[in-house]
Amino acid sequence: MPFTDYFAAPFEPKHDAFDRLMKKYEPKILKIVSQNGHMYGNYLYSPSDRDDLLQIARYAFWEANEKFDITKVDTEKNPENVFIAFASRTMNGRLSDYLRKHYKNASREAYSSTDDAYDIPDESPEPQRVQMLRLLEDHLPYLSPRETQYLNLTLFGDWDTKQIAEAAQVSEHTVRSWKKSLRKKLAPLKEELMTKGSRKS
Template sequence: MLDHSFEQVLKDYQPLIKNQMKQLNIYTNFEEFYQVGQIALWKAYCHYEQEKGHFAFYAKQRVRGDLIDFLRKEAKYKEHNVISDAVKLHQYSIVTEHEESSYERFVPYLHLLSCREKAWFTETIIHQLKLSEIAQKYSVSTHTVASWRKSVIKKLSYMMKPEEN
């Protein structure tokens, strides 16, 4: 343990957390990653042993390591969800190259979607835009557009009864 309170350590090491995020090119989901960095600093604060070296070095390694671990988990999660979403979209025939009537199949349900959900649906189904292209078009993050997609899939899968498939 250090002689300072954690609040003081957190105040002193905020630049370290932000610097590590910058070095790792973390610009999206800033608050989430910043929280991961704060938790890592807390772990460093709790587990620091003075005889093993300087706290600053230990804190930097801990924060950087936890941020990298979280980046890996996020990448794995996104990879899994893209596959999962593709399976769900295929299952409900939302996206098919040969079936022009797939859009019409969902028209009765579109009024139940929010404006943003309709935007995702339209941009994806009709205009064949990617997540990043939709995000850029609507000036939001890809994470935000992914949440629209998730909501649409959830609503449509709930509304579409298995008998209709």
């Protein structure tokens, strides 16, 4: 039972109800797109790339509406709040999957391109975000959408546990569990960096 069956006004056509629902939550959709795109900003080359993210998010919102089962919602909870939390997870998951693939392809293109022999090299240091992405490149595919979102918001957005919990509509304990899982998955990277550091010294 799509959420629009619950959301629709009496005798309102289903497609009109969905258009109204999407319009109501367009700011949230845009915010989720912005948060996910922020981490990969250096690899989104044009406005069309960002438009692709918006289309993916909107499709995921529609997908969430179609898959939502209102009969499973606890009677003590607001069905619309539960749906939006579900839709947010769906959008974050779809965007995260797409961006990780997009980043991988962009990285390969960047590394395989050859510079003109007469080009003046750019000696300016890379932005910190790009440096971090290069370090994390091999590990990103193994992170869950939630872990990727946590990494994005803490590393580049400077969000704290409470802010992330409120945005994701989960408990702070759940957010801390993402952090714990993330640290475990990135432990090999930490060891690698420490080994390189000791060799240099």
